Amino acid sequence: MVAAAAAMAADEAERARGRRAALSFATIAVVLGLPLWWKTTETYRAALPYAAIDGLGQQPVQLVVPMAVVFGPGSVPGDLPRPLPFRDVQKMEISVNRERPPLRTSITSRYEMRYRSTTAQEEAALAAATAREADAALYLLQDTTLGSLTMYVVPETSSLLPQGINAYVGKHRSALVRAGGSLAALQARLREVTQVMSFTASSIAAVLSDRVPDGQLSFDARRNLKSSLGYEITFSLLNPDPKSHTVDWDIEGAVNRFVKPVLDKLSLVANFSVDSQILYYAVLGVTPRYDKESSSFLLSAHSLPHVINPVEARLGSSAASLYPVLNFLLYVPERSHSPLYIQDKDGALVSTNAFHSPRWGGIMVYNVEAPASPQASLPLHVDVDMARVMEVFLAQLRLLFGLSWEEVPPEFLLESPGNEGLADWELDHLLWAHTVENIATVSTTLTSLAQLLDKIGNIVIKDDVASEVYRAVASVQSAVTELSLGHLLAAFQASKEAVTSSERAFFDPSLLHLLYFPDDQKFAIYIPLFLPMAVPILLSLAKIVRETRLRKKEPTKMD
């Protein structure tokens, strides 16, 4: 009896040990194994500031323009609200379509105006003979921080400005404005001057145009060069007929004399690199029409769009740089197609004989004079007049950047910027536009990066990507702060850093999502690994559960 009881006890102990073993296996598998498997198969995702990125899209942007309005002697209107000097602030909302995301932010412009009267030195400067001399003298006396404006008010009857001209816009950051009788008329004129010299609502809306739904903006608004850290400029000479023309162009000298001053002025905006090349036997893809009356060849306006593509394949560009390339082509027509003129839509000849394509560059046709005697020996030697060529190319460069004087009211006189190519206030135009564009680009880039990483769960986020994102967020916030304080240059530089960081983060090569695995493939991978291990555990657990249920019933049965 004892042996049987002992055997049963041993049996019972054995089974108990078995139950404990099975339970411990199951516990270890669930408590240790499952979390370990989950942790080791998850993709490494560094933390990103999602809340800050969300806040970027909704942050209102304020563009602050510090302005000084200086009243010359005899020009103070009678109905000033307060005696001089005093300050005033004018706000204007720039309306951009905010209904569709991601453009949820609002952009307002704030003109902080300081009204004061002239100092003795300024009065002496305003007593100059012409507006240009007055402006040059006043330049030495004024505040020249980027983004600021100074407006000098002269009496309505002053002879400083020519007849019929209400405002003279200098090539720095100042303007001379006629008083206009009442404060309201003066303020209307000042507003017009500000629209010319600083930014307009449409120019700001234009740089945000790629975020605005299609059809809201006119086509013109979207043709300027996008803000970039640098641009490459390539000058090419196309000589399709080397047998007839040997063309010599002193491009290096021309670049040093004419192009470098303009690029030096633009160096605040971006880095520029210039190269040049000569292409032989490069023809335009279009055959010009012969016009009997003028005995010349004509290229009509509607054939111009087809000119660029055949040439472009041969232009080439630096393989290493990723900056946008601006191509300026000088085409010397073949002897059999000389002289070649470009016709505009109305059939008139274009005076510059040149055309340009937005975001690409420009082409100019340079006609060689026919030789005096028809027996002149070929090839003819041609020395290109680089000054004439550069005048056209630099005009095209300005147009590509969006600096044009089309919208200036007729009663304004603008001083020509001369060899510098652009006035200081035009530089400010570019800085305002590029800063706003950079800020908008960064907030949409970061927002879409956050959405993308949220949506596609198996993209790895490395630490350096996360640090670039943090840096971009900090730079954008600093750019917006600087804008609201009126520091345009600091805001522009912060926005450039923000764009660099955010582009680096968004286009990091490691962010390619691990290729898509449909669910049935995932099961196919895991089942052969886990099923053999899970079956004994589950079966023994089931057995334990059954036994405990039986044992619970037994006492009631045995009573």
Next chain:
Amino acid sequence: MLADDMACNPRNPKPATVFSHKNMELNVYGDDVEVDYRSYEVTVENFLRVLTGRIPPSTPRSKRLLSDDRSNILIYMTGHGGNGFLKFQDSEEITNVELADAFEQMWQKRRYNELLFIIDTCQGASMYERFYSPNIMALASSQVGEDSLSHQPDLEIGVHLMDRYTFYVLEFLEEIHPASQTNMNDLFQVCPKSLCVSTPGHRTDLFQRDPQNVLITDFFGSVRKVEITAGALALDRDVAALESKFPEEELATEPLKYAEQLPVAQIIHQKPKQKDWHPPGGFILGLWALIIMVFFKTYGIKHMKHVF
């Protein structure tokens, strides 16, 4: 992106040519074909990298898609495919979900203005079913459940030269010149079921403009928007070369010399190097540990005293 194993294949009787028809009229592998990715570089990963722009910084310009928000992009894909996938190089596949996600990432970064997607594979319509980004127009050579068939074989080479849909689209496009006003609706009519055996399909619901108003030359032929330059700047011609505001500093550098590339004398007269003594590594230790363990297991631990 071409696998590019056909034109210079040893079996090609006319090397460096690929004709569309056995009458050898049109060489589609002509002088102006530029192949940026060929043979082993054509992978799903490279394709997605080119589209999304997530390319290693060392990639040259010609291998990047340098498009911006005003670029129209044409994507044409052909090969073997099935319901929701396309085969790359007989070894991997791209699924319609990945393609749709790639297009969405392009849209987020405004890397295209409008996109035309043409696909010629079996069940091609499944590839554009999942697109959800705006401004995409898609054409496919066959519906889900249908096969796309080849055109005619060239018995000299022994293979079919071109697929039917591609052949008829090529015939249609050969008649388009840069000034043509043909619109997309005409492209949708190319290759009806009678010629193509499969039913071509298209998808325009994501496209904002009406296909009637979309010119073929918006995507083919690279026709640019052009403006006349109205006025020139007035430059002062007598200016001398300007001293740049940022003069480049001329540093005096000493002339550079090449270092000795190979120390020949040392190599020839080398003595064998004295090797430092290292303690035995893991494998040896493990092996000895195993041997000792087996020994003591067999004979018992009391034999340890014979060792020490």
